[in-house]
Amino acid sequence: MAITTTGFSHVRLTVRDIEASRRFYDAVFGWEVAFELPADADEETREQLWFLFGGVIYQVPGGLFGLRPVAPGDDTFSENRVGLDHVAFAVPTRAELDRAIEVLDTIGASREDVKDAGAMWILEFRDPDGIALELSAPK
Template sequence: MPITTTGFSHARLTVRDIDTSRRFYDAVFGWDVAYELPADADEQTREQLWFLFGGVIYQIPGGLFGLRPVADGDDTFSEDRVGLDHVSFAVADRAELEAAVEVLDSLGATHEEIKDAGAMYLLEFRDPDGIALELTAMK
C-alpha cells in the first residue's frame, strides 16, 4: 500500500545569507512569518524554536516555507545536482504573472519572459542564491 498524504506541509531552502534572502522573499512575496527567533529570546524560547536553525519559516497558502542559513559565501545552487530542481508557486491567472513581472522589475530581479507551457503559463526567476523559482498560472 502506498502512503496516503493529505496535502503539502512544508519546504525549506538552504541559503547563504539569511538577511539577504529574507529581504528578497519579503519583498517578492510578502508572506506572514509563522516562526522566527526573537532577538531577545530566552533559553526556553530558543529550545522551543530549535527547528529554525537560525532561519525563518513563512506561512504560505497551503503550508509553510522556510529559509535556513547553512552555506558559505562560495556555494552556489544548481538544478543539475541532486536535491532540488526548482520551486513553483501557484498564482490565480496570467494577469497575476504580469503583475509579478512588474514586482520583479521594480526589485531589479532577473526573470524570464512569461512562457506558454500548454496547460499553464510560467514565469521563471531566481532568488539571491540562484535557486530556481517559478510562478505558475493554470489556463
C-alpha cells in the first residue's frame, strides 16, 4: 500500500552562513518569516524553538522553507552527489522570470539564461552556498 499524502509540507536547506543566506532569500523572495528565535528569547522559548538550530523558517505558498546554519565553513553543495538536486519554485508567467533576472542581477547572484524546457520555461540560479535553485513558469 502506498502512503497517501496531502501535499508538500516543508524543505529545509543546510547552509554555512545564516546572515548571508538570509540576505539572499529575503532579497530574492521576500517571504514572511514563520519561525525564528527572537534575540531576547528566554529559556522556555529557546526550548520551544529547538528545531530552528539557529536558523529561520519562512512561510511559502503551500508549505514552509527553512535554512539551518550547521554546515562547516568549507563545505560545498553539489547536485551530482546523493541528496538534493535542486529546489524549483513556480511563478505564474514568463514575464515573472524576466523580472526575476533583474532581481538576481541586482544582488549579483549566479544565474543562467531562461531556458525552454518543453512544457515550461525555467530560470536556474544559485544561493550563497551554491545550492541549485530554479524558477519555472508554464508555457
